Amino acid sequence: MATPPPGAPPSPPTPPNDAQKSAAKVSATPIFVQVLNECNVNADQLAKRQKLIIKMEETLTRRYGSANRLVSYVLRFGHAKTMMSTSDVPSLESMLSSVSGAEQINLLVHSPGGDGTIAEKLIDICRSHLSGQNQKLRVIVPNLAKSAATILALGADEILMGHVSELGPIDPQIPIIVSGATQWVSAFAFVEARDKLVEQIKEATKKKEPTAALLQQLASLNIPFTDEMENQIAFSKKTAITLLDKYMLKAKHPKPGPRGKIAAEIAEKLLSKQLFPVHGHYIAGATAKQVGLQVEVLDKDDELWKQVWEYYIRCEVQMNIQIQPPFIKNKLFESGTASLSNQEMP
Numbered sequence: 001m002a003t004p005p006p007g008a009p010p011s012p013p014t015p016p017n018d019a020q021k022s023a024a025k026v027s028a029t030p031i032f033v034q035v036l037n038e039c040n041v042n043a044d045q046l047a048k049r050q051k052l053i054i055k056m057e058e059t060l061t062r063r064y065g066s067a068n069r070l071v072s073y074v075l076r077f078g079h080a081k082t083m084m085s086t087s088d089v090p091s092l093e094s095m096l097s098s099v100s101g102a103e104q105i106n107l108l109v110h111s112p113g114g115d116g117t118i119a120e121k122l123i124d125i126c127r128s129h130l131s132g133q134n135q136k137l138r139v140i141v142p143n144l145a146k147s148a149a150t151i152l153a154l155g156a157d158e159i160l161m162g163h164v165s166e167l168g169p170i171d172p173q174i175p176i177i178v179s180g181a182t183q184w185v186s187a188f189a190f191v192e193a194r195d196k197l198v199e200q201i202k203e204a205t206k207k208k209e210p211t212a213a214l215l216q217q218l219a220s221l222n223i224p225f226t227d228e229m230e231n232q233i234a235f236s237k238k239t240a241i242t243l244l245d246k247y248m249l250k251a252k253h254p255k256p257g258p259r260g261k262i263a264a265e266i267a268e269k270l271l272s273k274q275l276f277p278v279h280g281h282y283i284a285g286a287t288a289k290q291v292g293l294q295v296e297v298l299d300k301d302d303e304l305w306k307q308v309w310e311y312y313i314r315c316e317v318q319m320n321i322q323i324q325p326p327f328i329k330n331k332l333f334e335s336g337t338a339s340l341s342n343q344e345m346p
Contacts, residue, residue, distance in 0.1 A: 069099035083114025101134035113147025123155030
């Protein structure tokens with residue numbers, strides 16, 4: 001096409017052809033946007049989850065009379081690399097930075113547990129982002145917060161639970177390799193095996209019965225490893241007492257002496273094999289309150305609970321969608337304005 005000489009009037013615009021007219025009509029219809037969103041389900045679902053986070057923040061603000069923000073920490077169950085670990089710190093800190101300065105922060109946690117040594121650090125990080133006169137940290141449990149995640153919850157001022165929510169005993173879980181696969185076993189299992197053998201040897205000796213087989217079994221145990229399991233159990237207890245004494249029990253029990261004693265009693269209960277015989281024991285909201293924890297159990301028809309449950313379900317669905325096969329999301333960290341996820345092989 002020839003270039004018009006300088007000063008010549010501009011050429012009239014070329015009328016749209018049929019293809020352009022058709023595209024314009026399609027893009028102007030509501031279903032077009034819907035189909036685009038369906039094609040980009042990841043972005044669409046992220047937007048819906050973040051809208052729910054904002055709704056939960058508004059509901060929490062109305063309920064508690066202070067500016068509330070929410071951050072989620074949702075881990076996918078059934079995957080070897082979904083346990084709480086030090087690698088979670090940068091991701092959670094990034095989310096907390098997006099809500100920094102809030103008077104009250106709510107940490108929505110769904111986790112099988114993991115490394116209990118980071119629980120106190122995560123709580124301190126959360127609290128470092130609070131400001132104002134009515135500072136509070138809540139942990140919201142939509143479904144499960146087990147083991148080290150229960151210890152994490154002890155550092156909140158209050159735990160919000162629903163009719164399907166559960167906490168668990170706080171005996172530490174230790175990763176071991178069985179047939180090439182990682183399995184998490186309670187530290188109590190190793191300590192109890194040793195103590196049982198020692199007791200059987202004492203009884204046999206008292207009754208003048210043979211002890212050779214029992215002594216052989218005891219010799220086969222990795223004693224230094226078992227001693228370390230005892231140290232891990234003691235650490236879980238110490239961390240639980242520290243968090244309860246420093247935060248959760250402070251408002252209800254203002255005197256340090258009695259508060260420390262109550263914190264120790266609660267920690268003992270959460271480690272008790274008599275009360276909770278297996279590590280996966282179900283501790284409902286009502287039971288958690290009986291143990292002595294500051295828990296609010298939301299009714300299943302409560303507006304906040306419905307929002308919490310919908311958000312959690314959307315997280316579960318999202319983590320089971322293979323966005324980039326064969327990778328799946330196994331950890332999700334989100335606020336109303338930011339989102340990070342970890343991806344691993346199934």
